[in-house]
Amino acid sequence: MERVEPKTADDAGARADAYAAGPLLNCLIREVAEPRPDQDGRRVYRLPGGGRLLRVRAGRRPAEPEVYAAGGWRRVDHAELVKLVSDELRRHTGRANDELPAEMIDSRETLAALLAARDAATAPDDPYLRSEQCLVTGHPCHPAPKARGGGPAASWLPYAPEAHARFPLALLGVRADAVVEEGDTSALDALGEAPPGYRLLPAHPWQLDLAAPALAAAFADGRLIRLGATRHDVRPTAAIRTVHAPAPGGDVFLKFSLDVRITNDVRRLWRHDLLRLRRTDAAAAAAVAAADGPAAWLSDRGYRTAAFAFEHLAVVVRDGLREHLRPGATALLAAALAEGFDGNPLDALSGPAVWWPAYLRQVAPPALGAFADHGVVLEAHLQNSLIAVDADGMPVQALFRDAEGVKLLPEVSRSAGLLPEVSRSAGWERLVYCLLVNHLCEIAGALTERFPAYDPWPAVRAELARCPLPEIGDLLTSPTLPGKTNLLLRWTGADGAAARYLPLPNPLAGG
Structure with a gap:
């Protein structure tokens, strides 16, 4: 990767500015800016909404943004870049938007917290897990790839793959007559034990906090009970809401709802997607299996949830690696x-x-x-x-x-x-x-x-x-x-x- 490190590389704030600027500049350059002749080895663009000139150090992750003003080039930090982009988009589209600038700032603040936590964390020994947990910059063409919903870092940092997080899943018991499931969800039953009349349902701790108001009545009337936590930690993958879990004789992935906007979408497991999951998965599995070669499809085997919190508590069981990976x-x-x-x-x-x-x-x-x-x-x-x-x-x-x-x-x-x-x-x-x-x-x-x-x-x-x-x-x-x-x-x-x-x-x- 082209790491964009300022001279003050030990300053987490400056590093966060540098990491956050690249994807935002990529978006601005791709979607709005008009190229002009290069100058002094830098790429120059005109922003058509206001006619301003922007200059950057070229690369897959553009860096060191400058604007032309008062007869010279002036460097802008990330906060100023957000203002520049927001003003340009208001002019370009004729529409205002207060939400996205806040997400851009949140993405940068998230980066500062991630970089500090990453410096103090120990990466996993497994190269696969290291690869899943390395996406510090993230999506190269998104204006706020690291936004985490604007919440305090303490609410999400313990579950951040970029900080090499590992954590146990919360275990819930759902009254048996309220369970909804389809496909093979047997891997969930190996995570713990539910009392008579209940079925086991793992939950992502962050989602459990986010959905607490919606679940309060079910906890109060006994449709939902707390059963502690898994004996073993899971590792969050790059998708954040999907975790890699050890399982007897193999491994498994579990995908949860997460009521947080990550890049473009709130990452909830929506009912309409769950209801079509098995048929869509079967079509994909058959198509990949028919390929001439060793390619594999990690099947979404099934899902389990509670009827009274269908989307909030849904979990999808996905094939692990070991059953598909070449020796x-x-x-x-x-x-x-x-x-x-x-x-x-x-x-x-x-x-x-x-x-x-x-x-x-x-x-x-x-x-x-x-x-x-x-x-x-x-x-x-x-x-x-x-x-x-x-x-x-x-x-x-x-x-x-x-x-x-x-x-x-x-x-x-x-x-x-x-x-x-x-x-x-x-x-x-x-x-x-x-x-x-x-x-x-x-x-x-x-x-x-x-x-x-x-x-x-x-x-x-x-x-x-x-x-x-x-x-x-x-x-x-x-x-x-x-x-x-x-x-x-x-x-x-x-x-x-x-x-x-x-x-x-x-x-x-x-x-």
């Missing part, structure tokens, strides 16, 4: 390769000419084949993709996860008994954004930072050209790719699932 391989979060962590295989490369095609062979064909042959749109972005490497750091397997993010083309939706979800064109656009723009472009950028003379795009073109999809020809020649507009989406208050795209230069074209 001798180590799984790593794809996002961690771009972010950087102790054990990143990119750090040990002498060159990418063999590693990068191997990576593409593992990641691209399963996602493209799921769309081409099964009408399944995997959300194959950096946080939902794992790459398994052998002892030499060579990619040997891709693993995909999260049925909640999967979309189905209409013919598949009908056969699964679900409402039609996305048209073929919309599904293709979503796949191109997740797989190519969000995922492969970021890994390619991390490689070219390390090896500036290397062109990663011929290998991508060659891999994509092997897929018989009719859309591939246009993808390889189109001058643009779809870029998600997270800044404008949040400023205008659009639903997080209502992705909006704008054209970005296509590095595949003209090769």
Whole structure:
């Protein structure tokens, strides 16, 4: 990762400013700013709303923002950058928004707390867990990627993956006649024991605090009882609300509701998603299983919750790694390769000419084949993709996860008994954004930072050209790719699932 460290690297506030500025600048540059000729080795942009000029140090994470005023360039800190962006968006959209600037500030304050806590924490020995807990910067094109709902750090820091948190889950008993479940949830029963007449339900401690007012009556009348905590700690993954838990003879992932906005959405397990979970998961599992190669799907086996708090207390049981991972391989979060962590295989490369095609062979064909042959749109972005490497750091397997993010083309939706979800064109656009723009472009950028003379795009073109999809020809020649507009989406208050795209230069074209 391109770490942006000011000279006062021991100052958590200055470091937080530097980390918070990069994603916000990426959004502003991608969605609003107009490029102007470079100056003094810096990238210069015009902000059309007010006509101001912005100058940054270029890179995957732009840094050191300056504005032109009174005949010279003046450096702006993160608070000033938030004001600049907010003013520009008011002019650009004609709309006001008080919520997003507060989230931008919260994201920066969260970073300061995370950096201080991380400095004092001990990283896990397991390289997989280190990769899940390394995303200090987070989403590279979101204005507030680290916002935690504005609450005090004491309320969320004990559960923060970036601070290498580990903690026991709370155990609840739900009166048996109030339990709602579907699929295989047997892994939950191994976490503890419920008294007669009750079923065991684990809860994320942070969510239990957030949902306390909604649960007070159920605790009072005995529909819900407290049973202590799990004997063993769990580790939060990059998704924050999903934890990795040891289990007898293996491991398991548990995904909880979390009534906090993380990036674009409040991360609650919504009823409509839970009711379609098993059918969507089955479609994704079948599509990945049919791929020609070792790719694996981490199945969302089932969910359990309480009828009186269906969304508040829902928990999804997801396959662990051990039952899917190739022998001798180590799984790593794809996002961690771009972010950087102790054990990143990119750090040990002498060159990418063999590693990068191997990576593409593992990641691209399963996602493209799921769309081409099964009408399944995997959300194959950096946080939902794992790459398994052998002892030499060579990619040997891709693993995909999260049925909640999967979309189905209409013919598949009908056969699964679900409402039609996305048209073929919309599904293709979503796949191109997740797989190519969000995922492969970021890994390619991390490689070219390390090896500036290397062109990663011929290998991508060659891999994509092997897929018989009719859309591939246009993808390889189109001058643009779809870029998600997270800044404008949040400023205008659009639903997080209502992705909006704008054209970005296509590095595949003209090769």
